[in-house]
Amino acid sequence: MPDCFVHASDLHLDAPLGSLGLLDAERRSHLAERAATAWDRLVQLCIDEDASFLVLAGDIFDSAIAGVGVQVRFQSGLRRLDEAGVRSFICHGNHDPLSEGFRTVGELPASAVRFAPGEPQSHRARLRNDGGDVLVSGVSFGQRHETENLARRFGGIEHARDAGPHVAVLHANVGANPGHDPYAPCSDDDLDAAPVNYWALGHIHKREVRRLHSGARAAYCGNLQGRSFKPSECEPKGALVVPIADGRIGEPRFESCDAVRFVRSDLAVTPEDTIDEIAIRLTEQATEMGRRHAPLPVVWESRLVGTSHDARRIRDAAAAGGFAAALSAELTERLGGGGLCRLETTVRTAVDREQILSGNDLRADVLRDLASYQQALASPDADTALLHELLREGLPSVVEDFWAELIAEQPQRLDDVLVLAEELLLDVYSDEPAGTP
Secondary structure (H helix, E strand, O other), X not given: OOEEEEEEOOOOOOOOOOOOOOOOXXXXXXXXXXXXXXXXXXXXXXXXXXXXXXXXXXXXXXXXXXXXXXXXXXHHHHHHHHHOOOEEEEEOOOXXXXXXXXXXXXXXXXXXXXXXXXXXXXXXXXXXXXXXXXXXXXXXXXXXXXXXXHHHHXXXXXXXXXXXXXXXXEEOOEOXXXXXXXXXXXXXXXXXXXXXXXXEEEOOOOOEEEEOOOOXXXXXXXXXXXXXXXXXXXXXXXXXXXXXXXXXXXXXXXXXXXXXXXXEXXXXXXXXXXXXXXXXXXXXXXXXXXXXXXXXXXXXXXXXXXXXXXXXXXXXXXXXXXXXXXXXXXXXXXXXXXXEEXXXXXXXXXXXXXXXXXXXXXXXXXXXXXXXXXXHHOOOOOOOHHHHHHHHHOOOHHHHHHHHHHHHHOOOHHHHHHHHHHHHHHHHOOOOOOOXX
């Protein structure tokens, strides 16, 4: 078996699962216990791959005040790795900084290294099969709001030729990713300036591997276990297995370690669909989701989209939980022990949009304006500042903070708001005479 190491990050071992709204307490508890085994699955992956070492690039815990139970479980996994001859290199990030009340429950195994804050520290790791060395460097956060460019500190590391490839372990926001806090901000140029062959990065939950100008690889492995219905959480989660051969680092291979899979999907509704037909198609879609992600339990958010002659009744049924209550047991079975956690709907009343747009009245103006906003939202670089401002102007001050938090957690809700706005405004202006300016 060729030499390799495993790169994981953002374990958030003590973080709860979020967004399980429609599931009962017993099902939530079962899924939370199942999700906690993602760490055990990562440990087993390292053993099965005969990895020389494991690097953990920050946010092992969700809080600097990590609970005793979760630390004991983490320590147990490290001991399993130690017994299997797999070294561990650990850095801490913004969620679990080392100088903000973090207290361990015991000493790490002899083969494990926890990087301290300050200047990067370097250690040699021996490859199992080749017998050569790899230089592993890293640094932990000493405070939650780390604003310094820590990547630049790696530029001064002396890398002896006989030390083999150089792996740097860092929790950072490279390239000012707007979806994450700007902790330890740095650029590709900062990474390229250091004598590093592989940057094992943490903080961004979306998996990405890219080559720098120098030929080095910079990789975000993503988080270990999805925990919400954010787009970055709704995909297989796990770690990167990174091969090393002839003193060179090869292309990483993703391996899933998650024990619960978060999935979002749309179900298209047509004007002729009855509510019963929609329920049947929901169960069919659940069956497909269960098969696609087996053997993992699937926690599912479904959104009804399209148009219907009975749109208001469909929205009311979804809001009242009618679909979920009637199908709960069947959907849980089809989703491998998971369940339907949220049923959203943006189904609009079926209208002749082209006929309305051809007019010169308020309804036509409403459709044109809302269509322009929807088109803007569809762009990956959408600037939603104006839309946010318009919406805030119409909100009572007491719910402004709630709205901001909701959109940060579920940005897709902006599109839902536009659909509902269209429905309401067309209803308000439905009595306007055709052609009224």
